[in-house]
Amino acid sequence: MKKLLLGAGALLxxxxxxxxxxxxxxxxxxxxxxxxxxxxxxxxxxxxxxxEPRLAKGTDVLVQSVTNGLNAMPPGGLCMDCTAEDYQAVIKLMSE
Structure with a gap:
């Protein structure tokens, strides 16, 4: 039972x-x-x-642009601890 609880805790x-x-x-x-x-x-x-024209390229392309940097935007877009999921969420937020 202890192993099960430890495993569940580690998973969470x-x-x-x-x-x-x-x-x-x-x-x-x-x-x-x-x-x-x-x-x-x-x-x-x-x-x-x-x-609109940026979103037309698709979310994956936009996330790749943020990750790698594009034009004046540095790699990671100044968020050094963001994941692809974080970038997707903030792109959605900014584009609405």
Missing amino acids: LSLNLQAAQDPEAVYAKACSACHSGNLPTAPKRGDKAAW
Whole structure:
């Protein structure tokens, strides 16, 4: 029984470590510096017209662009602890 409880505890801990970050928090700490209008080439949060051609490329392409960097955006987009899931969530947040 102890082994089962230890195994379940370890599983829950590992799931918590891989949980996505809050998109609002990621935006505030890493994305808003450029995507709030400070960098003219970065699409602003909520600017659907600016995000439309980017979204047309597909989420996987956008996540790859953030991961690798694109134009003025550095690799990781200033979020060094973000996962692909985090990037997807914050892209969704900014593009709505």
